[in-house]
Amino acid sequence: MNRVIQIGVWLGGLALAPLWSCAQAMEIQRAETHYENGVYKLEMHVTIDAQVQDVQSVLRNYHEYPQLDGRILEARELERPAPAVVMLFTRLRACFGPFCRNVQRVERVEERPNELLATVVPERSDLKVGSTHTQMAAVNGHTEVTYNTQMSPDFWIPPLVGRRLMLRTLRDATTALFTQVEVRARARETATANLPAAGMQ
Numbered sequence: 099m100n101r102v103i104q105i106g107v108w109l110g111g112l113a114l115a116p117l118w119s120c121a122q123a124m125e126i127q128r129a130e131t132h133y134e135n136g137v138y139k140l141e142m143h144v145t146i147d148a149q150v151q152d153v154q155s156v157l158r159n160y161h162e163y164p165q166l167d168g169r170i171l172e173a174r175e176l177e178r179p180a181p182a183v184v185m186l187f188t189r190l191r192a193c194f195g196p197f198c199r200n201v202q203r204v205e206r207v208e209e210r211p212n213e214l215l216a217t218v219v220p221e222r223s224d225l226k227v228g229s230t231h232t233q234m235a236a237v238n239g240h241t242e243v244t245y246n247t248q249m250s251p252d253f254w255i256p257p258l259v260g261r262r263l264m265l266r267t268l269r270d271a272t273t274a275l276f277t278q279v280e281v282r283a284r285a286r287e288t289a290t291a292n293l294p295a296a297g298m299q
Contacts, residue, residue: 123147124280126273131265137227138261139248140268144276146243148283150212150236152290153243156282157214157232160186160207166278169271171200182209186216194263197256203228212236218249226250241283243276 128143146153156166163173169190176185184207192201204222208215212235218228228249235242255264 124277129269129272131268133261133265137248137250138264138268140246140272142243142245142272144243144245145237146241146276146280146283148241148280149239149287150234150241152283152286153234153241153279154212155286156279158209160184162282163188166282167271167275169267176204183207184209185219192251192264192267194255194260194267197260199253201225201251201253205230220252224252226252245272245276 124147125145126142127145129141131138131140133139156162160173160175164170169192170188171191172187172189174187176187178184186205186207188203188205190201190203192199201224202222203225204219205216205228206219208217212233214230214232216230216232218225220226220228228247230245230247233244255261
């Protein structure tokens with residue numbers, strides 16, 4: 099199995115990262131990745147310095163995902179088959195060393211209170227299987243996020259080195275994602291707090 103020391107979002111060997119801080123006040127409390135039988139997995143627990151309602155709003159603003167994650171080239175809602183269900187299309191740029199390709203993904207996203215559950219639709223995606231479960235909880239004015247994702251690509255990845263690079267991409271992309279989520283959630287909080295004062299001018 100492959101081993102990595104630092105971790106971060108998308109796509110083995112078991113790896114554990116120590117607690118460390120990113121830009122702003124976001125902290126990664128726990129992060130583990132591993133690869134098993136063709137499936138890349140990540141479990142991450144982070145603390146975001148923003149209110150849970152603002153974090154949730156940012157994560158549900160799907161069309162702005164390209165601004166949260168540099169790998170995402172396009173994101174759009176295809177349809178809403180039910181009030182709390184979104185069929186979400188994303189097109190991503192996946193690179194592992196000199197090998198790059200665009201990856202299309204369609205997910206069925208279930209929106210629950212402080213929770214998102216996204217399941218890949220394989221027949222409409224470049225993935226055999228995939229799912230992402232995001233849970234949020236308010237703790238002392240911050241937001242605790244538990245993030246679990248797994249995926250199996252339906253395209254060739256160079257063995258050994260390719261797997262390590264995929265995990266590194268996963269780490270870096272996830273870290274960048276939640277850093278940007280915090281920035282935007284804090285901005286929403288500030289804007290909301292200023293609304294009454296603005297209305298009195």
